[in-house]
Amino acid sequence: xxxxxxxxxxxxxxxxxxxxxxxxxxxxxxxxxxxxxxxxxxxxxxxxxxxxxxxxxxxxxxxxxxxxxxxxxxxxxxxxxxxxxxxxxxxxxxxxxxxxxxxxxxxxxxxxxxxxxxxxxxxxxxxxxxxxxxxxxxxxxxxxxxxxxxxxxxxxxxxxxxxxxxxxxxxxxxxxxxxxxxxxxxxxxxxxxxxxxxxxxxxxxxxxxxxxxxxxxxxxxxxxxxxxxxxxxxxxxxxxxxxxxxxxxxxxxxxxxxxxxxxxxxxxxxxxxxxxxxxxxxxxxxxxxxxxxxxxxxxxxxxxxxxxxxxxxxxxxxxxxxxxxxxxxxxxxxxxxxxxxxxxxxxxxxxxxxxxxxxxxxxxxxxxxxx
Amino acid sequence: xxxxxxxxxxxxxxxxxxxxxxxxxxxxxxxxxxxxxxxxxxxxxxxxxxxxxxxxxxxxxxxxxxxxxxxxxxxxxxxxxxxxxxxxxxxxxxxxxxxxxxxxxxxxxxxxxxxxxxxxxxxxxxxxxxxxxxxxxxxxxxxxxxxxxxxxxxxxxxxxxxxxxxxxxxxxxxxxxxxxxxxxxxxxxxxxxxxxxxxxxxxxxxxxxxxxxxxxxxxxxxxxxxxxxxxxxxxxxxxxxxxxxxxxxxxxxxxxxxxxxxxxxxxxxxxxxxxxxxxxxxxxxxxxxxxxxxxxxxxxxxxxxxxxxxxxxxxxxxxxxxxxxxxxxxxxxxxxxxxxxxxxxxxxxxxxxxxxxxxxxxxxxxxxxxxxxxxxxxxxxxxxxxxxxxxxxxxxxxxxxxxxxxxxxxxxxxxxxxxxxxxxxxxxxxxxxxxxxxxxxxxxxxxxxxxxxxxxxxxxxxxxxxxxxxxxxxxxxxxx
Numbered sequence: 001x002x003x004x005x006x007x008x009x010x011x012x013x014x015x016x017x018x019x020x021x022x023x024x025x026x027x028x029x030x031x032x033x034x035x036x037x038x039x040x041x042x043x044x045x046x047x048x049x050x051x052x053x054x055x056x057x058x059x060x061x062x063x064x065x066x067x068x069x070x071x072x073x074x075x076x077x078x079x080x081x082x083x084x085x086x087x088x089x090x091x092x093x094x095x096x097x098x099x100x101x102x103x104x105x106x107x108x109x110x111x112x113x114x115x116x117x118x119x120x121x122x123x124x125x126x127x128x129x130x131x132x133x134x135x136x137x138x139x140x141x142x143x144x145x146x147x148x149x150x151x152x153x154x155x156x157x158x159x160x161x162x163x164x165x166x167x168x169x170x171x172x173x174x175x176x177x178x179x180x181x182x183x184x185x186x187x188x189x190x191x192x193x194x195x196x197x198x199x200x201x202x203x204x205x206x207x208x209x210x211x212x213x214x215x216x217x218x219x220x221x222x223x224x225x226x227x228x229x230x231x232x233x234x235x236x237x238x239x240x241x242x243x244x245x246x247x248x249x250x251x252x253x254x255x256x257x258x259x260x261x262x263x264x265x266x267x268x269x270x271x272x273x274x275x276x277x278x279x280x281x282x283x284x285x286x287x288x289x290x291x292x293x294x295x296x297x298x299x300x301x302x303x304x305x306x307x308x309x310x311x312x313x314x315x316x317x318x319x320x321x322x323x324x325x326x327x328x329x330x331x332x333x334x335x336x337x338x339x340x341x342x343x344x345x346x347x348x349x350x351x352x353x354x355x356x357x358x359x360x361x362x363x364x365x366x367x368x369x370x371x
Numbered sequence: 372x373x374x375x376x377x378x379x380x381x382x383x384x385x386x387x388x389x390x391x392x393x394x395x396x397x398x399x400x401x402x403x404x405x406x407x408x409x410x411x412x413x414x415x416x417x418x419x420x421x422x423x424x425x426x427x428x429x430x431x432x433x434x435x436x437x438x439x440x441x442x443x444x445x446x447x448x449x450x451x452x453x454x455x456x457x458x459x460x461x462x463x464x465x466x467x468x469x470x471x472x473x474x475x476x477x478x479x480x481x482x483x484x485x486x487x488x489x490x491x492x493x494x495x496x497x498x499x500x501x502x503x504x505x506x507x508x509x510x511x512x513x514x515x516x517x518x519x520x521x522x523x524x525x526x527x528x529x530x531x532x533x534x535x536x537x538x539x540x541x542x543x544x545x546x547x548x549x550x551x552x553x554x555x556x557x558x559x560x561x562x563x564x565x566x567x568x569x570x571x572x573x574x575x576x577x578x579x580x581x582x583x584x585x586x587x588x589x590x591x592x593x594x595x596x597x598x599x600x601x602x603x604x605x606x607x608x609x610x611x612x613x614x615x616x617x618x619x620x621x622x623x624x625x626x627x628x629x630x631x632x633x634x635x636x637x638x639x640x641x642x643x644x645x646x647x648x649x650x651x652x653x654x655x656x657x658x659x660x661x662x663x664x665x666x667x668x669x670x671x672x673x674x675x676x677x678x679x680x681x682x683x684x685x686x687x688x689x690x691x692x693x694x695x696x697x698x699x700x701x702x703x704x705x706x707x708x709x710x711x712x713x714x715x716x717x718x719x720x721x722x723x724x725x726x727x728x729x730x731x732x733x734x735x736x737x738x739x740x741x742x743x744x745x746x747x748x749x750x751x752x753x754x755x756x757x758x759x760x761x762x763x764x765x766x767x768x769x770x771x772x773x774x775x776x777x778x779x780x781x782x783x784x785x786x787x788x789x790x791x792x793x794x795x796x797x798x799x800x801x802x803x804x805x806x807x808x809x810x811x812x813x814x815x816x817x818x819x820x821x822x823x824x825x826x827x828x829x830x831x832x833x834x835x836x837x838x839x840x841x842x843x844x845x846x847x848x849x850x851x
Contacts, residue, residue: 003677005608013708020707091460092453093467107833108826109788112802116826119809120819309693316794327699337703341696349691 017338024335032334033058039329041320043236054330061325062347068242068321069308075247076307077300080254087259098255106252111313113249118241118317125237128219128227139217139229144236146217146229161204162197169193238319242311250307254300261296262288293366301359305352312348322347380436382443389447392436399430400468407473427465434461493814505817506824509808513801513824516644522636526647529566533654536562560658561588567651572638586614640718641797646828648800652722653787659726660786661779664733669763671738682734689731697724698795721793729786736778740771773847780840784833801825 021028033055040050044060045067086098105113125142139146152158169192176187217229265288273287274280314321315328327344331337380388403426405411412422434455442448454464485500488507496502506513515523536559540551590610597605643651670682689697701724702717709715715723744767752762772779791802799807805821808814 006677006681017708020709089460090453090456091464093464094460097467103834104830107784107788107830107837109791109802109829111791111794112822112825112829115802115806116819116822119806120822123818312693312695313792315695323693323695323699327696331703338707341700341704345692345696345700348693348696349688352691 021338028338030339032336032339037330037333039333041325042318043239043320054334057330058322058326058343061320061322064319064325065308065311065314065321066351068239068246068314068319069311071239071243072246072250072307072311073304075243076250076254076303079247079251080300080303081258083251083255084258084262087255088262102252102255105248110245110249110310111316113245114241114313114317117245118237122237122241128229141229142237144234145240146234148217149215149233151213151215158201158204161200165197165200169196172196236319238314238317241317242314242319246307246310249310250303253303253306257296257299257303258292260299261292261294264295265291290366294363297359297363297366301356301363304359305355308351308355309348377436380439382439382441385439385442385444388436388439389442389444392433395429395433395436397433399426399433399465400472402426402429403469403472407476426469427462430465430468431458431461434465496817501820501823502817503820505808505814505820509804509814509821512645512808513804513821514645515647516799516804517642518638518644518647519636519642522638525570529570530647530650533563533566556662557588557591563654563658567655571643571651572640586610589613640716643718644799645804646801648793648798649787649790652718652725652790652793652800655722656725656729656786657783659722660729660733660782663726663730665737665768667730667734668737668741671734672741686731686734689728690735694725694728694789694792695795697728698792700724702796717796718798721796721798725786725789725793729782729789732782732785733779736775736782737771739778740773740775741767743774744771773849776840776844776847780837780843783840784836787833787836788829801828 034053036051037054037057038050039057041048041057041060043064045063046056046060048056048060083098083101086094087102089095089098123142125140128139128141128143138148172187172192173189176189179185179187217234219227219229221227269287269291270283273283278286311321312323315324318324322344327340331340334340380392402413405413435458437447438451438455438457438461439447440451442451455461481500483500485498486503487495487498487500488503489495490504491508492504493502495504511520511523515526518526539554543551587610590606590613593609594605667682667686670678671686673679673682698721701720705720705724706715748766748770749762752766757766790800793800794803794806802825805818805825809818809821
């Protein structure tokens with residue numbers, strides 16, 4: 001009975017879709033993905049112009065979405081952890097300051113915050129010709145943030161040396177843990193790790209022939225009143241506004257997760273750890289944090305997912321993310337509503353599912369192993 | 372009096388340290404205060420860098436001196452305990468005090484002192500402060516959108532009436548308390564719908580929608596008398612059948628006439644907007660997403676595999692996609708799946724889309740509550756001979772919903788904060804109206820005022836909601 005109902009409903013919708021598409025003269029299919037897109041995108045991480053295919057436009061949008069999500073996640077995590085710890089501070093002022101921050105930013109719609117930063121706050125920045133240099137190398141202007149570009153020579157050698165350093169650190173950590181468990185010897189893992197991660201890449205500069213130089217942006221006059229910075233990397237104001245508001249907004253939720261996690265560790269745990277002679281730092285590192293992380297990680301994962309999904313608000317300020325490039329411009333040009341909207345939704349769905357799978361794996365790894 | 376060691380404040384020289392420390396602390400705060408409020412620079416004779424850092428250094432030394440444990444002076448101990456526990460905290464406290472002192476004058480002057488309130492044209496806004504005249508002039512648009520000025524009493528009347536009807540619960544006597552749930556779940560939404568339908572729209576806007584509502588309510592009422600064995604199939608078929616029946620066979624002419632009230636002009640939904648639209652959308656989505664979410668939460672724990680899979684698929688799908696793509700779907704993709712002569716209003720599509728989206732979140736929250744209940748509750752209810760619906764309505768759901776009040780409140784807050792997204796389909800609630808007003812050539816350059824205004828309104832709404840949910844949580848907290 002239920003099956004029949006479900007089949008009937010789906011059949012009804014499919015039939016309607018077919019009739020509608022026939023009426024409008026559209027045919028269903030994904031062939032348009034390889035056609036020439038003939039529209040341009042303001043900001044892209046990979047090479048792209050109008051002569052590339054729709055599929056490449058999709059990639060451009062996807063990469064831009066991932067870029068802003070990753071930036072947002074990094075900053076939101078840093079800020080959220082700091083604010084979350086500050087909310088537990090015995091210091092009255094810090095505590096109230098953090099509480100004020102959380103209550104303030106979480107109760108204002110994200111879209112409004114994005115508009116505020118983009119249309120009101122960032123519009124107050126100076127024009128390129130009036131901008132003052134920050135540390136002499138980067139310029140924050142109304143047209144974006146111009147930062148120096150790295151120019152690498154033999155980047156692969158540097159990369160391999162960094163990878164080698166990280167791998168050897170992991171090996172050393174595992175061995176040190178084994179040593180401590182079997183013989184009780186303590187190894188200064190942290191010192192060795194810092195040394196390795198500094199020395200190996202440094203060696204690659206000295207011996208491996210790696211060269212790094214900076215390309216500092218330089219002011220260039222286009223017309224009498226129009227200036228622009230040449231060289232370097234320019235971060236468009238859309239990206240800055242979006243990343244800023246996403247991280248400020250999500251940080252409030254992460255802060256609450258962190259606070260709940262640390263509060264969730266029983267007082268007796270800390271007292272017991274202190275009574276067996278651990279120092280406050282050791283208590284935090286060996287007793288409180290491992291237990292708190294178990295409480296913190298699942299809700300924080302949800303916040304990361306929310307941030308990724310919220311990054312689709314980029315369409316409102318014309319940051320060329322997946323929704324704007326693909327579900328906006330490409331949809332207008334091809335008229336293939338069903339295909340494009342389903343591809344977009346499917347992409348977000350798989351992004352969400354992959355993040356949550358990774359986090360589930362990590363969560364399982366640090367969960368209590370019951371014997 | 373023993374020898375004074377300035378590196379180690381101790382109790383034997385308490386008063387020397389106290390006076391010296393508080394003096395230094397006071398000087399540092401005074402310096403920043405004078406600097407920010409009267410732009411006097413007491414330390415201007417020093418080199419720039421030192422002059423900048425001097426208050427911090429002085430204040431730090433001052434706080435270091437007065438950090439004496441168990442001094443016996445109540446206020447000093449309190450101060451030390453709260454803002455001055457160690458060097459790091461002392462510096463952070465100083466920084467926060469300085470930031471507050473520094474940021475107060477510019478904020479105050481922007482908001483009040485230099486701001487312009489009077490007049491009704493752009494000419495009065497010449498100062499450096501905010502131009503609240505802009506808000507004043509555009510107030511009607513921010514509140515009611517493009518709704519005709521002469522008709523706005525209809526929105527006001529409806530909202531006042533709905534607020535009064537909504538507050539019935541506070542005045543109900545003991546005798547009527549038991550009917551409150553019925554009232555809020557079925558009667559109140561129906562009245563609200565009628566208000567919106569008759570007064571605010573004043574015409575056949577919600578037409579297809581209204582059939583749906585009537586069909587749903589009729590079928591729910593009849594559903595009470597259906598034996599529980601057939602209830603599931605009943606709810607699967609009858610509402611839809613009733614809807615088709617209503618739409619195509621019965622009362623067709625009468626219902627069209629019903630939609631037109633004498634003397635009221637029809638206002639199409641495209642003209643609705645501003646804060647009132649925010650309220651309308653939030654209200655309807657709140658009403659719809661809750662039962663849908665509850666149904667899917669129960670479906671996810673159902674014994675029938677097919678229902679379970681459908682529920683899981685539904686929940687995970689909506690939770691995995693951003694709302695903006697859902698609205699895109701409702702705008703461009705959804706009409707493709709409907710018969711060609713079947714038109715659903717933009718606003719209604721929006722409300723359906725947001726309700727389904729939030730229902731998935733509500734479902735997950737409620738599922739959390741259902742899972743938190745011990746098995747004994749289910750078993751006890753079953754052992755009393757209760758059926759599935761009886762058990763859930765009288766035993767399981769009341770307890771589970773109590774547990775998840777904070778979660779549901781958070782979802783509702785998210786819903787209110789998501790309403791501005793309807794700009795995607797071209798409906799302009801308050802944030803959309805701000806963006807429209809901002810581009811008006813006569814009023815360029817006042818984006819900041821508009822956003823601050825909307826932010827204050829949203830902040831008040833959301834903060835009030837979160838406080839209310841906290842109160843509710845405390846009220847219904849039962850020890851177990």
